Amino acid sequence: MTLLLDLFGHFAQLSLIAFGGASAVLPDMHRVLVTEQHWLSESAFAASYTIAQVAPGPNLLFVLLFGLQIAGLPGALVALLAMCLPSSAIALAVEHYGHRHREQRWHRLIRHALAPLTIALTLATGVLLLDAVQPRLGPLLLAVVTVAVGLKTKLNPLWLIAAGALAGALGWL
Protein backbone atom coordinates (compact mmCIF):
# COMPACT_ATOMS: atom_id res chain seq x y z
CA MET A 1 0.00 0.00 0.00
CA THR A 2 2.80 2.41 0.88
CA LEU A 3 4.40 1.46 -2.42
CA LEU A 4 1.27 2.42 -4.33
CA LEU A 5 1.04 5.70 -2.41
CA ASP A 6 4.69 6.47 -3.12
CA LEU A 7 4.12 5.70 -6.79
CA PHE A 8 1.06 7.92 -6.86
CA GLY A 9 2.90 10.75 -5.14
CA HIS A 10 5.83 10.68 -7.52
CA PHE A 11 3.80 10.52 -10.72
CA ALA A 12 1.26 13.07 -9.48
CA GLN A 13 4.07 15.52 -8.80
CA LEU A 14 5.48 14.91 -12.27
CA SER A 15 2.04 15.41 -13.82
CA LEU A 16 2.06 18.97 -12.50
CA ILE A 17 5.48 19.82 -13.93
CA ALA A 18 5.40 17.78 -17.14
CA PHE A 19 5.71 20.70 -19.53
CA GLY A 20 6.24 19.10 -22.91
CA GLY A 21 4.36 15.94 -21.99
CA ALA A 22 5.20 12.67 -20.26
CA SER A 23 8.31 11.91 -22.33
CA ALA A 24 9.91 15.16 -21.21
CA VAL A 25 9.95 14.00 -17.58
CA LEU A 26 11.49 10.58 -18.29
CA PRO A 27 14.86 11.60 -16.78
CA ASP A 28 13.20 12.42 -13.47
CA MET A 29 11.33 9.08 -13.51
CA HIS A 30 14.67 7.37 -14.08
CA ARG A 31 16.23 9.30 -11.20
CA VAL A 32 13.55 8.16 -8.75
CA LEU A 33 12.55 4.69 -10.04
CA VAL A 34 16.00 3.38 -10.96
CA THR A 35 18.69 5.41 -9.19
CA GLU A 36 17.06 6.29 -5.87
CA GLN A 37 14.43 3.65 -5.13
CA HIS A 38 15.86 0.71 -7.13
CA TRP A 39 12.33 -0.28 -8.09
CA LEU A 40 13.37 -0.95 -11.68
CA SER A 41 16.59 -2.17 -13.24
CA GLU A 42 18.22 -0.12 -15.96
CA SER A 43 17.17 -2.63 -18.61
CA ALA A 44 13.58 -2.99 -17.33
CA PHE A 45 13.25 0.79 -17.42
CA ALA A 46 14.42 1.05 -21.02
CA ALA A 47 12.40 -2.01 -22.10
CA SER A 48 9.19 -0.59 -20.58
CA TYR A 49 9.58 2.69 -22.42
CA THR A 50 10.42 1.00 -25.71
CA ILE A 51 7.61 -1.57 -25.60
CA ALA A 52 5.03 1.18 -25.13
CA GLN A 53 6.44 3.03 -28.14
CA VAL A 54 5.61 0.21 -30.53
CA ALA A 55 1.96 0.17 -29.41
CA PRO A 56 -0.56 2.74 -30.61
CA GLY A 57 -1.77 5.49 -28.32
CA PRO A 58 -0.53 8.59 -26.55
CA ASN A 59 3.12 8.59 -25.49
CA LEU A 60 2.33 8.67 -21.79
CA LEU A 61 1.22 5.02 -21.77
CA PHE A 62 4.75 3.89 -20.93
CA VAL A 63 4.00 4.83 -17.31
CA LEU A 64 1.59 1.85 -17.29
CA LEU A 65 4.55 -0.49 -17.75
CA PHE A 66 6.64 1.23 -15.09
CA GLY A 67 3.73 0.74 -12.68
CA LEU A 68 3.19 -2.84 -13.88
CA GLN A 69 6.81 -3.83 -13.26
CA ILE A 70 6.90 -2.17 -9.84
CA ALA A 71 3.53 -3.17 -8.36
CA GLY A 72 1.54 -5.28 -10.83
CA LEU A 73 -1.76 -4.21 -12.36
CA PRO A 74 -2.71 -1.92 -9.43
CA GLY A 75 0.65 -0.21 -9.89
CA ALA A 76 -0.04 0.29 -13.59
CA LEU A 77 -3.40 1.92 -12.92
CA VAL A 78 -2.05 4.08 -10.11
CA ALA A 79 0.84 5.34 -12.26
CA LEU A 80 -1.45 6.20 -15.17
CA LEU A 81 -4.08 7.90 -13.00
CA ALA A 82 -1.48 9.88 -11.09
CA MET A 83 0.09 11.02 -14.34
CA CYS A 84 -3.29 12.23 -15.69
CA LEU A 85 -5.44 13.43 -12.79
CA PRO A 86 -3.61 16.52 -11.49
CA SER A 87 -2.88 17.94 -14.93
CA SER A 88 -6.42 17.15 -16.13
CA ALA A 89 -7.85 19.03 -13.16
CA ILE A 90 -5.80 22.07 -14.18
CA ALA A 91 -6.92 21.72 -17.81
CA LEU A 92 -10.55 21.56 -16.72
CA ALA A 93 -10.15 24.61 -14.51
CA VAL A 94 -8.56 26.55 -17.37
CA GLU A 95 -11.35 25.48 -19.73
CA HIS A 96 -14.00 26.39 -17.17
CA TYR A 97 -12.68 29.77 -16.04
CA GLY A 98 -10.46 30.80 -18.93
CA HIS A 99 -11.80 33.06 -21.63
CA ARG A 100 -11.21 31.47 -24.96
CA HIS A 101 -9.59 33.30 -27.87
CA ARG A 102 -8.70 36.22 -25.67
CA GLU A 103 -5.31 35.66 -24.23
CA GLN A 104 -3.33 34.94 -27.38
CA ARG A 105 -0.60 37.39 -26.36
CA TRP A 106 -0.08 35.60 -23.05
CA HIS A 107 -0.22 32.22 -24.72
CA ARG A 108 2.56 33.30 -27.03
CA LEU A 109 4.66 34.65 -24.20
CA ILE A 110 4.28 31.49 -22.12
CA ARG A 111 4.99 29.29 -25.15
CA HIS A 112 8.14 31.27 -25.90
CA ALA A 113 9.28 30.93 -22.32
CA LEU A 114 8.51 27.21 -22.05
CA ALA A 115 9.77 26.11 -25.48
CA PRO A 116 13.51 26.10 -24.66
CA LEU A 117 12.82 24.16 -21.46
CA THR A 118 10.61 21.64 -23.23
CA ILE A 119 13.22 21.14 -25.93
CA ALA A 120 16.01 20.76 -23.37
CA LEU A 121 14.03 18.17 -21.41
CA THR A 122 13.16 16.23 -24.56
CA LEU A 123 16.82 16.21 -25.55
CA ALA A 124 17.74 15.02 -22.05
CA THR A 125 15.29 12.13 -22.50
CA GLY A 126 17.02 11.15 -25.75
CA VAL A 127 20.42 11.21 -24.04
CA LEU A 128 19.06 9.13 -21.16
CA LEU A 129 17.75 6.45 -23.53
CA LEU A 130 21.07 6.34 -25.36
CA ASP A 131 22.77 5.95 -22.02
CA ALA A 132 20.44 3.06 -21.23
CA VAL A 133 21.69 1.09 -24.23
CA GLN A 134 25.28 1.71 -23.14
CA PRO A 135 26.29 3.52 -26.24
CA ARG A 136 28.76 1.50 -28.13
CA LEU A 137 29.24 2.30 -31.77
CA GLY A 138 26.30 0.21 -33.05
CA PRO A 139 23.40 1.73 -31.06
CA LEU A 140 24.89 5.20 -31.40
CA LEU A 141 25.09 4.83 -35.17
CA LEU A 142 21.51 3.54 -35.25
CA ALA A 143 20.30 6.61 -33.33
CA VAL A 144 22.20 8.96 -35.66
CA VAL A 145 20.76 7.22 -38.72
CA THR A 146 17.27 7.53 -37.20
CA VAL A 147 17.70 11.27 -36.76
CA ALA A 148 19.10 11.70 -40.28
CA VAL A 149 16.36 9.63 -41.94
CA GLY A 150 13.71 11.47 -39.91
CA LEU A 151 15.03 14.85 -41.01
CA LYS A 152 15.43 13.93 -44.68
CA THR A 153 12.42 11.73 -45.37
CA LYS A 154 8.82 11.20 -44.31
CA LEU A 155 9.35 7.51 -43.62
CA ASN A 156 7.00 6.13 -40.98
CA PRO A 157 9.10 5.75 -37.79
CA LEU A 158 7.70 2.25 -37.30
CA TRP A 159 9.96 1.08 -40.14
CA LEU A 160 12.97 2.45 -38.31
CA ILE A 161 11.90 0.73 -35.10
CA ALA A 162 11.46 -2.52 -37.04
CA ALA A 163 14.93 -2.11 -38.55
CA GLY A 164 16.32 -1.51 -35.06
CA ALA A 165 14.61 -4.63 -33.75
CA LEU A 166 16.03 -6.71 -36.60
CA ALA A 167 19.55 -5.34 -36.19
CA GLY A 168 19.37 -5.98 -32.45
CA ALA A 169 17.94 -9.49 -32.75
CA LEU A 170 20.65 -10.43 -35.25
CA GLY A 171 23.22 -9.32 -32.69
CA TRP A 172 24.70 -6.54 -34.79
CA LEU A 173 24.65 -3.97 -32.01
Added chain:
Amino acid sequence: MPPLPITPATLFRTFARMGLIGFGGVLPWARRVLVDERGWLDDAEFADLLSTGQILPGPNVVNLAMMFGYRHAGLKGGLCAALGLIGPPGLIVLALGLGYRHVAGNALIQGALHGMTAVAAGLIILTAIRLARAQHGLRWPWLTGVAAFVAIALLRWPLLPVLAVLIPTSLAISLWEHRR
Protein backbone atom coordinates in the same frame (compact mmCIF):
# COMPACT_ATOMS: atom_id res chain seq x y z
CA MET B 1 -24.00 14.87 -44.12
CA PRO B 2 -24.41 16.82 -40.87
CA PRO B 3 -21.56 16.35 -38.43
CA LEU B 4 -21.95 13.65 -35.82
CA PRO B 5 -23.48 15.13 -32.64
CA ILE B 6 -21.00 15.55 -29.80
CA THR B 7 -22.08 13.36 -26.90
CA PRO B 8 -20.10 11.43 -24.27
CA ALA B 9 -20.57 8.28 -26.37
CA THR B 10 -19.38 9.80 -29.65
CA LEU B 11 -16.53 11.51 -27.80
CA PHE B 12 -15.40 8.15 -26.43
CA ARG B 13 -15.58 6.52 -29.86
CA THR B 14 -13.84 9.36 -31.63
CA PHE B 15 -10.95 9.64 -29.18
CA ALA B 16 -10.62 5.85 -29.01
CA ARG B 17 -10.22 5.81 -32.78
CA MET B 18 -7.59 8.52 -32.50
CA GLY B 19 -5.72 6.59 -29.81
CA LEU B 20 -5.78 3.31 -31.69
CA ILE B 21 -4.48 4.64 -34.99
CA GLY B 22 -1.90 6.95 -33.42
CA PHE B 23 1.41 5.13 -33.58
CA GLY B 24 4.31 7.16 -32.25
CA GLY B 25 2.08 9.83 -30.75
CA VAL B 26 -1.50 10.90 -31.25
CA LEU B 27 -1.28 14.64 -31.84
CA PRO B 28 -0.94 14.51 -35.65
CA TRP B 29 -4.04 12.32 -35.75
CA ALA B 30 -6.00 14.56 -33.42
CA ARG B 31 -6.20 17.25 -36.09
CA ARG B 32 -7.07 14.83 -38.85
CA VAL B 33 -9.87 13.16 -36.91
CA LEU B 34 -11.38 16.20 -35.17
CA VAL B 35 -11.08 18.69 -38.04
CA ASP B 36 -11.11 16.66 -41.27
CA GLU B 37 -13.16 13.59 -40.40
CA ARG B 38 -15.64 14.84 -37.82
CA GLY B 39 -15.76 18.54 -38.66
CA TRP B 40 -16.13 19.28 -34.95
CA LEU B 41 -13.59 22.10 -35.12
CA ASP B 42 -12.08 24.33 -37.77
CA ASP B 43 -8.32 24.77 -38.10
CA ALA B 44 -8.17 27.96 -36.04
CA GLU B 45 -10.20 26.47 -33.20
CA PHE B 46 -7.99 23.41 -33.23
CA ALA B 47 -4.82 25.51 -33.13
CA ASP B 48 -6.24 27.44 -30.19
CA LEU B 49 -7.14 24.27 -28.30
CA LEU B 50 -3.76 22.75 -29.03
CA SER B 51 -1.83 25.81 -27.92
CA THR B 52 -3.70 25.85 -24.62
CA GLY B 53 -3.10 22.12 -24.16
CA GLN B 54 0.60 22.64 -24.80
CA ILE B 55 1.25 25.40 -22.31
CA LEU B 56 -0.37 23.39 -19.54
CA PRO B 57 1.60 20.68 -17.73
CA GLY B 58 0.82 17.00 -18.20
CA PRO B 59 0.19 14.82 -21.23
CA ASN B 60 -0.78 17.35 -23.93
CA VAL B 61 -3.21 15.20 -25.80
CA VAL B 62 -5.04 14.14 -22.63
CA ASN B 63 -5.41 17.82 -21.74
CA LEU B 64 -6.78 18.45 -25.20
CA ALA B 65 -9.30 15.60 -24.89
CA MET B 66 -10.42 16.78 -21.44
CA MET B 67 -10.91 20.38 -22.52
CA PHE B 68 -12.67 19.55 -25.76
CA GLY B 69 -14.98 16.98 -24.14
CA TYR B 70 -15.78 19.32 -21.26
CA ARG B 71 -16.49 22.23 -23.59
CA HIS B 72 -19.08 20.28 -25.55
CA ALA B 73 -20.51 17.71 -23.16
CA GLY B 74 -19.55 18.68 -19.61
CA LEU B 75 -17.49 16.70 -17.12
CA LYS B 76 -18.84 13.41 -18.42
CA GLY B 77 -17.79 14.42 -21.91
CA GLY B 78 -14.27 15.29 -20.78
CA LEU B 79 -13.87 12.02 -18.92
CA CYS B 80 -15.26 9.96 -21.82
CA ALA B 81 -12.91 11.65 -24.30
CA ALA B 82 -9.87 11.07 -22.08
CA LEU B 83 -10.89 7.51 -21.28
CA GLY B 84 -11.41 6.74 -24.97
CA LEU B 85 -8.00 8.14 -25.75
CA ILE B 86 -6.02 6.17 -23.16
CA GLY B 87 -8.25 3.16 -22.38
CA PRO B 88 -8.19 0.98 -25.50
CA PRO B 89 -4.53 1.62 -26.44
CA GLY B 90 -3.67 1.26 -22.74
CA LEU B 91 -5.02 -2.31 -22.82
CA ILE B 92 -2.78 -3.08 -25.78
CA VAL B 93 0.27 -1.68 -23.97
CA LEU B 94 -0.58 -3.72 -20.87
CA ALA B 95 -0.98 -6.89 -22.94
CA LEU B 96 2.43 -6.29 -24.51
CA GLY B 97 3.94 -5.65 -21.07
CA LEU B 98 2.47 -8.84 -19.63
CA GLY B 99 3.64 -10.81 -22.66
CA TYR B 100 7.11 -9.37 -22.27
CA ARG B 101 7.39 -10.81 -18.75
CA HIS B 102 7.30 -14.31 -20.21
CA VAL B 103 10.00 -13.72 -22.78
CA ALA B 104 12.22 -11.24 -20.95
CA GLY B 105 15.06 -13.77 -20.62
CA ASN B 106 15.17 -14.52 -24.34
CA ALA B 107 18.39 -13.24 -25.90
CA LEU B 108 16.72 -12.57 -29.25
CA ILE B 109 14.05 -10.41 -27.61
CA GLN B 110 16.65 -8.60 -25.51
CA GLY B 111 18.66 -7.84 -28.62
CA ALA B 112 15.60 -6.60 -30.49
CA LEU B 113 14.59 -4.33 -27.61
CA HIS B 114 18.13 -3.01 -27.43
CA GLY B 115 17.96 -2.00 -31.07
CA MET B 116 14.49 -0.54 -30.69
CA THR B 117 15.59 1.56 -27.70
CA ALA B 118 18.44 3.00 -29.75
CA VAL B 119 15.93 3.98 -32.45
CA ALA B 120 13.53 5.37 -29.81
CA ALA B 121 16.39 7.54 -28.51
CA GLY B 122 16.97 8.80 -32.04
CA LEU B 123 13.25 9.54 -32.47
CA ILE B 124 13.14 11.57 -29.25
CA ILE B 125 16.20 13.57 -30.30
CA LEU B 126 14.51 14.08 -33.66
CA THR B 127 11.43 15.46 -31.89
CA ALA B 128 13.63 17.91 -29.98
CA ILE B 129 15.30 19.06 -33.21
CA ARG B 130 11.93 19.54 -34.94
CA LEU B 131 10.60 21.52 -31.97
CA ALA B 132 13.71 23.70 -32.00
CA ARG B 133 13.37 24.35 -35.73
CA ALA B 134 9.76 25.42 -35.30
CA GLN B 135 10.71 28.17 -32.86
CA HIS B 136 10.87 31.70 -34.15
CA GLY B 137 11.31 34.87 -32.24
CA LEU B 138 12.90 35.18 -28.86
CA ARG B 139 16.58 34.52 -28.39
CA TRP B 140 17.47 34.96 -24.73
CA PRO B 141 15.18 32.31 -23.23
CA TRP B 142 17.50 29.77 -24.87
CA LEU B 143 19.89 30.35 -21.99
CA THR B 144 17.39 28.67 -19.68
CA GLY B 145 17.16 25.76 -22.12
CA VAL B 146 20.91 25.21 -21.91
CA ALA B 147 20.74 25.46 -18.12
CA ALA B 148 17.90 22.92 -18.02
CA PHE B 149 19.84 20.45 -20.18
CA VAL B 150 22.95 20.73 -18.02
CA ALA B 151 20.97 20.37 -14.78
CA ILE B 152 18.85 17.40 -15.91
CA ALA B 153 20.90 15.44 -18.43
CA LEU B 154 24.40 16.01 -17.05
CA LEU B 155 24.05 16.79 -13.35
CA ARG B 156 20.87 14.69 -12.97
CA TRP B 157 19.31 17.09 -10.52
CA PRO B 158 15.65 16.67 -9.47
CA LEU B 159 13.28 18.27 -11.96
CA LEU B 160 10.98 20.10 -9.54
CA PRO B 161 13.50 22.58 -8.05
CA VAL B 162 15.15 23.01 -11.45
CA LEU B 163 11.85 24.03 -13.07
CA ALA B 164 10.85 26.08 -10.02
CA VAL B 165 13.85 28.28 -10.78
CA LEU B 166 13.98 28.10 -14.58
CA ILE B 167 10.30 28.63 -15.49
CA PRO B 168 10.01 31.99 -13.70
CA THR B 169 13.44 32.97 -15.04
CA SER B 170 12.44 32.09 -18.58
CA LEU B 171 9.12 33.93 -18.23
CA ALA B 172 10.88 37.02 -16.92
CA ILE B 173 13.39 36.98 -19.78
CA SER B 174 10.59 36.51 -22.37
CA LEU B 175 8.58 39.34 -20.89
CA TRP B 176 11.63 41.60 -20.91
CA GLU B 177 12.47 40.72 -24.51
CA HIS B 178 8.84 41.23 -25.62
CA ARG B 179 8.74 44.67 -24.07
CA ARG B 180 11.96 45.85 -25.64
